[in-house]
Amino acid sequence: MNKPGWGTGFGSFAFHPDFKRNGILYTSHAEFPNSAKADFEFPDSIKAALQWVITEWKTTTPAVIPFSGEGRELFRANMVGTSHGMQEITFNPLANPGDEDYGLLYIGIGDGGSAERDLGYLCHSKEKVWGTVLRIDPNGRDSKNGKYGIPKSNPFVKNSTDKTVKEIYAYGFRNPHRISWSKAGQMFVPNIGQHNIESLCLVKAGDDFGWPVREGKFVIDLAGNRHNIFPLPADDEKNNFTYPVAQYDHDEGNSISGGFEYTGTKIPELFGKFVFGDIVQGRLFYVEMNDIKLGSLAQVKEWQISINGEIKTLKEITGEQKVDERFGRDNHGELYLTTKPDGKIYRFASASIQE
Numbered sequence: 001m002n003k004p005g006w007g008t009g010f011g012s013f014a015f016h017p018d019f020k021r022n023g024i025l026y027t028s029h030a031e032f033p034n035s036a037k038a039d040f041e042f043p044d045s046i047k048a049a050l051q052w053v054i055t056e057w058k059t060t061t062p063a064v065i066p067f068s069g070e071g072r073e074l075f076r077a078n079m080v081g082t083s084h085g086m087q088e089i090t091f092n093p094l095a096n097p098g099d100e101d102y103g104l105l106y107i108g109i110g111d112g113g114s115a116e117r118d119l120g121y122l123c124h125s126k127e128k129v130w131g132t133v134l135r136i137d138p139n140g141r142d143s144k145n146g147k148y149g150i151p152k153s154n155p156f157v158k159n160s161t162d163k164t165v166k167e168i169y170a171y172g173f174r175n176p177h178r179i180s181w182s183k184a185g186q187m188f189v190p191n192i193g194q195h196n197i198e199s200l201c202l203v204k205a206g207d208d209f210g211w212p213v214r215e216g217k218f219v220i221d222l223a224g225n226r227h228n229i230f231p232l233p234a235d236d237e238k239n240n241f242t243y244p245v246a247q248y249d250h251d252e253g254n255s256i257s258g259g260f261e262y263t264g265t266k267i268p269e270l271f272g273k274f275v276f277g278d279i280v281q282g283r284l285f286y287v288e289m290n291d292i293k294l295g296s297l298a299q300v301k302e303w304q305i306s307i308n309g310e311i312k313t314l315k316e317i318t319g320e321q322k323v324d325e326r327f328g329r330d331n332h333g334e335l336y337l338t339t340k341p342d343g344k345i346y347r348f349a350s351a352s353i354q355e
Contacts, residue, residue, distance in 0.1 A: 006082050006083060007030075007081075007082040007083040007084070007085050008030040008050060008082050008085075009029065009030055010027070010028075010029050011027070011028035011029055011030065011052065011085065011086045011087065011088075011089075012027070012028050012086070012087065012088050012089045012090075013025060013026065013027045013028075013089070014026045014089045014090050014091055014105065015091075016091070016103065016138075017091050017093075017095070017102065017103060018097075018103070019062060020062060022058070023058050023059040023060055023061070023062045023069070024056060024057065024058050024138075025056075025057050025059075026054060026055065026056055026057070026074075026089055026105060026138070027054075027055050027057065027089075028052060028053065028054055028055075028086045028089050028107075029052070029053055029055070030050045030051065030052055030053075030082075030085060030086075031050065031051045031052075031053055031076070032050060032051070033047075033048040033049060033050055033051060033078065034048070034051075035051055035076075036051070036076060038051055038076050038077055038078040039075040039076055039077065039144070039145050040075070040076075040077040040078065040129040040130075040165075041077075041078045042078060042080070042122060046080060046119065047080070048078040048079065048080065049079055049080060049081050049082050049112070050078075050079050050082055050085070051076045051077065051078055051079065052076065052077050052079060052085050052086040052109070053073060053075075053076040054073070054074040054075055054076070054086075054089065054105075054107065055071045055072065055073050055074065056071065056072045056073075056074055056138055057069045057070070057071050057072075058070055058072075072147070073147065074136070074138065074147050074148045075143070075145060075147065075148070077109065077129055077130075079112035079113075079130075080112045080113060080114045080117055080119060080122070081112050081113030081114070081117065082113075083110070083112070083113045083175075084110025084111050084112050084113055084174060084175040084192070085109070085110055085112060086107065086108065086109050086110070087108045087109075087110060087175060087176060087177050087178065088106075088107070088108035088176065088177065088178050088179050088258070089105060089106070089107050089108075090105075090106050090179050090180075091103070091104070091105060091106070092104070092106070092181055092187075093181060094181055094183075094185055100151075100153055103137065103138070103139065104135050104136065104137055104151055105135070105136050105137075105138055106133060106134070106135050106169065106179050107133065107134040107135075107136065108132075108133050108173070108176035108177070108178070108179055108189065109129055109130060109131070109132050109133075109134065109176070110130070110131065110173070110174065110175040110176065110192075111123035111130045111131040111173070111174055111175070111211065111212070112130055114130055114131075115174065115194070115211065115212035116194065116226070120212040120213075120222060123174075123211065123212060124171070124172055124208075124210070124211060124212060124213065125171075126156055126160070126164050126165060126168060126171065127161075127163040127164055127165060128165065129165050129167070129168075131171060131172060131173045131174060131176075131211055132165070132168045132169075132170065132171040132173065132176075133168075133169045133170045133171070133173065133176050133179065133189060133203065134165075134167040134168060134169060135151055135154055135167065135169040136148045136149065136150060136151070136167050137149035137150065137151050143167070150166045150167055153205075154166055154167065154168070154169060154205070155168070155169065155170075155205040155206030156168055156206070169203075169205055169206075170189075170203045170204070170205065170206065170207040170208070170209070171207075171208055171209070172207070172208040172209035172210045172211050172214070172241070172242075173189065173191050173201075173209055173211055174191060174192060174193060174194060174211045174212070174215075175191060175192035176189045176190075176191055177189075177190045177191070177192050177256065177257065177258045178190055178257070178258020178259070178327075179258070180258065180259070180260045180261070180329075182261040182274070182289065183261060183263050184289075186202055186292075187202070187203045187204070188200060188201065188202060188203065188258075188259075188261075188274065189201045189203050189258075190256040190257065190258040190259065190276060191209065191211070191244070191256070192255050192256055192279075193215050193216060193250075193256075194212075194215060194226065195215070195226065195227045195229075195250065196215055196216070196218065196227075196229050196249055196250055197215045197216030197217070197218060197229070197247050197248075197249055197250075198216070198247060198248050198249075198250075198253060198254075198255065198256035198278070199216045199244035199246070199247045199256065200244055200245055200246040200247065200256065200274070200276065200287065201242070201244050201245065202244075202245045202292060202294060203242075204242075207242040208240060208241055208242060209241065209242055209243070209244075210239070210241040210242075210243075214241055214243075215229055216229075216243070216244055216247040217232065217243045217244060217247060217297065218230060218231065218232070219231070219232060219233070242294070243295075244297065245287075245292045245293065245294065245296070245297065245298055246287045246292070246297055246298040246299075246300050247297060247300075248285070248300050252278070252281075252283065252300075253277075253278030253280065253281045253283050254278060254279070254280040254281060255278060255279040255280045256276060256277075256278060256279070257276055257277045257278060257279045257325050257326060257327060258276065258326075258327060259274060259275045259276025259277065259286075259327050260274070260275060260276075260327060260329045260335060261273070261274045261275075261289060262274075262275060262333065262335060263329070263333030264332055264333035264334040264335065265332070265333070266334055266349075266350075267334075267335075267348060267349075267350060267351045269351035269352065269353055270286075270335075270348075270351055272288060272289045272290060273286045273287070273288060273289065274286060274287050274288075274289055274292070275303075275327065275335060276327065277325050277327065277337075278323075278325075279322075279323070279324055279325060279326075280322050280323065280324075281315075281323065282313060282314030282315050282318070282323030282325055282339075283302060283313075283314075284302065284303050284304065284305065284314075285300050285301065285302055285303070286300075286301055286303055287299065287300055287301070288301075303351075305337075305346075314339060317339065317342070318339050318341040318342045319341070319342070320341040320342075322341070323339055323340075323341065324339065324340035324341060325337060325338065325339055325340075326338045326340075328345075334347065334348065335347075335348045336348070
């Protein structure tokens, strides 16, 4: 589905960690509403704008281009809007064969614009799939549709009701844009906000990040003007929300782009830094890994890039007001940056620190 174009089409892909041997990879894509019966759906009184689908692909010739293989659908989910869909599917790159997390697929699913349509109850519940990060076992078959498995260590498997979505690993997100791990094993999810706050979340199993009653480390007045945010109440601990470890407001940018801790060897100046940016404005940020602690906010710092020795903004480079940047990291931990307007991929070659 490539219409209307905003938040539709091909979503993400993830190679199984044993792809070289088994030839298995996974994709997410959007389809028109009612293309097939959804595994995760809402009442008929709510109109679906599209469906997001997870597919497992198997090829017997992994090294051959173009790709040729057979697909198997794992599940599909209805969405009330085209935005904030299924932004990310990935495996934990630190997990090794024999580890509990090896071969488990993480899936970031946004709220589909439900909160801004006065359907906030769809995206802040252990009984709903929207606004969550899921964790499933593609090799299992104990899901409700019998096409994948639910890891027994998922946080809501035990002491749950039949309505509980046991696939949930963490919830309370508006748009869990990307998922990555630090070399120390910390799981990070950048969460795109609505009117005010962009967040970097350090995620543990069972965490609730509070959307849509929280945006970053602030309260949203759902009964009033949702553009307004307020300080946390004095008794906020009773809510058991988990808050970001870093955030910035819309004076600095409009949409956080997922990033990575630098784990390469070619740019020692980036050691100990988590690098990310802003999709719309194209600004580039980082936080010091040593400053990341649950319960406090790390200082967000800005960095710049130069091409042929000349410092330029990504807006200048692309010639567009919306940069649409994304980050990537290779097997050696080196970082890459893509800019959608001009279709380019940049590799970070060196860095310098200026006082």
